[in-house]
Amino acid sequence: MFSVIIPLYNKSQFIERAINSALNQIFKPSEIIVVDDGSTDDGVELVKKLFSSQVELYTQENMGVSAARNYAISKAKSSYIAFLDADDFWQEEYLELISKGIKSFPHAGIWGTSKTSDIVELVKPKGEFYLIEDYFMKYVDRSPFLTSCVVMDSSFFKCQPGFNENLTRGEDLDVWFRAICFFGGAAFCDDKAVFYEKDDPTALTKRNFTFSRSILKVIASPAYTKKIIYKDQKTKKQFDYFRSKFFRIHIAKYFKAPENKEDIEDVISKLNPKMLLIDLFLNLPFSFLHWFFKDGKRSLYFRKYVKSCFKYIY
Secondary structure, three states, X not given: OEEEEEEEOOOOOOHHHHHHHHHOOOOOOOEEEEEEEOOOOOHHHHHHXXXXXXXXXXXXXXXXXXXXXXXXXXXXXXXXXXXXXXXXXXXXXXXXXXXXXXXXXXXXXXXXXEEEOOHHHOOOOOOXXXXXXXXXXXXXXXXXXXXXXXXXXXXXXXXXXXXXXXXXXXXXXXXXXXXXXXXXXXXXXXXXXXXXXXXXXXXXXXOOOOHHHEHHHHHHOHXXXXXXOOOOHHHHHHHHHHHHHHHHHXXXXXXXXXXXXXXXXXXXXXXXXXXXXXXXXXXXXXXXXXXXXXXXXXXXXXXXXXXXXXXXXX
């Protein structure tokens, strides 16, 4: 029923924990596929030593996590793809919980649970799945789906592209968005059934993000929507509006890198529908916005302003 896919890149200190969490599921997966993406540590040797008869291990040159996931998907034989990152792990009843969600909402196509980075909060799941029918109306700011908490109907990957290997940020969101358009919704359970290793917030705040290889540039392009298969016109209409809002609420961090200037200005000039109360600010000189968004507090105030505009005006 479930093909578990685990991309591996220099996570030797975590990979044993991740694989064991899949093997120890009450609802056993049909297969566990590990794709090593050119690791330089001893992760591959560890997998071979401990799990050679229990997992399918493939290796490739370093091509990125998206390429590793796509390769694993191409090898998967089950009806459902369960994603698990090498530094995360599942509570032992995670797949059992997902199987109940599939029985409750068999046509959802994408099922997810909540997560935690505090192991004390990782408890036996007791909740139920509910259907998110208007995802694009509810989750403009932040998606509830984390990769290690997502299971997808494999039929999606038979008629839609997998993970975009050109993206360095938001490649998972790209898949979730297109899948929700395809299936018309998603199913979710609020139980914290997955543990994830949280990114270092200090490192994130200092990072400059490349706009040209981000989900924001891709999703803002009119060509993006032409490749999507929509369940119905209602979903298409909601997603078209969602794209413009999603761009505006997440663009601030990309102003921190001066090399993003031309790409950002080009996309902003073509954004539709227009939202003047937000766009007037985003059309100020790049040098000013670069200075403005370097400050975390000012960026936070901007996000609050944008969210208020969405709530009361747009």
